[in-house]
Amino acid sequence: MTSLVLVRHARTGFNTEGRLQGSLxxxxxxxxxxxxxxxxxxxxxxxxxxxxxxTSPLLRSSQTADAVAVLVGIGPAERDxxxxxxxxxxxxxxxxxxVRERWPAEYAARRAGLDPAxxxxxxxxxxxxxxxxxxxxxxxxxxxxxxETTVIVSHGSAIMLGVSRLLDxxxxxxxxxxxxxxxxxxxxxxGGDDWRLERYCVxxxxxxxxx
Amino acid sequence: MRHGETDWNAAHRLQGASDVPLxxxxxxQARAAAPxxxxxxxxxxxxxxxxxxxxxxxxxxxxxxxxDVVTDQxxxxxxxxxxxxxxxxxLRSEHGEEHTRWxxxxxxxxxxxxxxxxxxxxxxxxxxxxVTGDGTHMLVAHGSTIRVLICALLGMELASRAIATLGNxxxxxxxxxxxxxxxxxxxxxxLNAAGDTVSA
Numbered sequence: 293m294t295s296l297v298l299v300r301h302a303r304t305g306f307n308t309e310g311r312l313q314g315s316l317x318x319x320x321x322x323x324x325x326x327x328x329x330x331x332x333x334x335x336x337x338x339x340x341x342x343x344x345x346x347t348s349p350l351l352r353s354s355q356t357a358d359a360v361a362v363l364v365g366i367g368p369a370e371r372d373x374x375x376x377x378x379x380x381x382x383x384x385x386x387x388x389x390x391v392r393e394r395w396p397a398e399y400a401a402r403r404a405g406l407d408p409a410x411x412x413x414x415x416x417x418x419x420x421x422x423x424x425x426x427x428x429x430x431x432x433x434x435x436x437x438x439x440e441t442t443v444i445v446s447h448g449s450a451i452m453l454g455v456s457r458l459l460d461x462x463x464x465x466x467x468x469x470x471x472x473x474x475x476x477x478x479x480x481x482x483g484g485d486d487w488r489l490e491r492y493c494v495x496x497x498x499x500x501x502x503x
Numbered sequence: 504m505r506h507g508e509t510d511w512n513a514a515h516r517l518q519g520a521s522d523v524p525l526x527x528x529x530x531x532q533a534r535a536a537a538p539x540x541x542x543x544x545x546x547x548x549x550x551x552x553x554x555x556x557x558x559x560x561x562x563x564x565x566x567x568x569x570x571d572v573v574t575d576q577x578x579x580x581x582x583x584x585x586x587x588x589x590x591x592x593x594l595r596s597e598h599g600e601e602h603t604r605w606x607x608x609x610x611x612x613x614x615x616x617x618x619x620x621x622x623x624x625x626x627x628x629x630x631x632x633x634v635t636g637d638g639t640h641m642l643v644a645h646g647s648t649i650r651v652l653i654c655a656l657l658g659m660e661l662a663s664r665a666i667a668t669l670g671n672x673x674x675x676x677x678x679x680x681x682x683x684x685x686x687x688x689x690x691x692x693x694l695n696a697a698g699d700t701v702s703a
Contacts, residue, residue, distance in 0.1 A: 490694075
């Protein structure tokens with residue numbers, strides 16, 4: 293039995309502007325780096341210091357994960373491509389307002405939780421399979437080596453899709469809600485296909501964001 | 504939200520339909536969570552199971568937010584029949600095969616045990632009658648009933664063990680943003696949140 297704690301990365305300037313990132317590698321700035329320190333404090337306060345730490349290779353995630361890994365004295369966190377974000381194709385770099393104006397039908401599909409038909413969009417099924425494969429392998433490795441808690445920092449869509457796949461939940465639309473920056477989920481693996489969602493979207497102050 | 508701790512919770516005894524009161528720790532758990540809830544979900548009415556452990560938890564929280572409490576017995580805990588009152592260790596040692604079925608999410612063959620379908624049906628009816636109109640509604644109920652209800656609202660197999668049971672005075676938040684209140688249209692926004700993980 294081992295637990296995975298899946299944390300959404302700290303906020304970037306693109307996040308603040310409501311601009312879609314997807315596979316774009318947008319780094320944390322001063323404000324996001326400070327937020328990543330607070331996220332790390334919260335995670336370690338909850339789960340202690342005996343942690344394995346993995347991350348999406350994208351900077352906004354790896355910078356957040358490194359804050360955790362450094363705090364527990366093992367940094368840097370291990371990069372794993374399978375935890376990278378869903379590509380948003382031609383929408384990357386645009387704001388949601390721009391998307392709504394230029395691609396109204398596809399925007400409506402996305403609002404309904406479906407995969408929009410735009411070039412380069414990462415299909416939910418593909419992203420779910422990729423992330424779930426990474427989660428399964430990290431859980432198996434943790435169980436083999438006796439690690440009780442593995443912290444994995446990744447992205448909103450990637451986390452929701454990977455967890456949905458492990459729990460056998462539908463993907464389009466998602467049955468799991470939006471994850472604010474710094475919120476986390478905990479899933480426990482009891483061997484085989486026995487995954488259990490222990491907590492979803494916790495770790496935040498009542499304001500809903502980690503400052 | 505699941506009720507606060509009872510002496511039977513602390514002793515790992517199955518309660519089911521048995522009416523076991525909160526213990527002092529359970530009351531303290533509810534008092535500690537009350538100001539957080541008063542800030543983030545200031546409802547006017549809390550709907551509670553009429554079993555005292557849920558009802559008293561609801562009253563402690565309602566007092567902090569100036570809310571009323573109404574009861575709905577369809578939110579009661581699943582009946583465990585002849586298993587009620589037995590410590591989990593006894594279930595494991597003396598009812599091993601049925602306990603294993605139960606732990607895997609299957610229905611144990613136990614006299615008086617209330618099946619998943621029956622629990623889901625009455626809990627969904629309680630939601631349909633009490634959760635009406637826009638805004639946030641708060642229900643106080645029991646571990647197994649809430650777990651089955653969450654599975655039903657998300658359109659999952661009721662026998663699934665993929666959703667954990669809530670801790671005492673922990674809560675789940677579900678949202679239906681569609682016009683259709685049918686089960687399966689709900690989204691899980693939080694699971695096992697507590698006053699100290701949604702802190703000031």
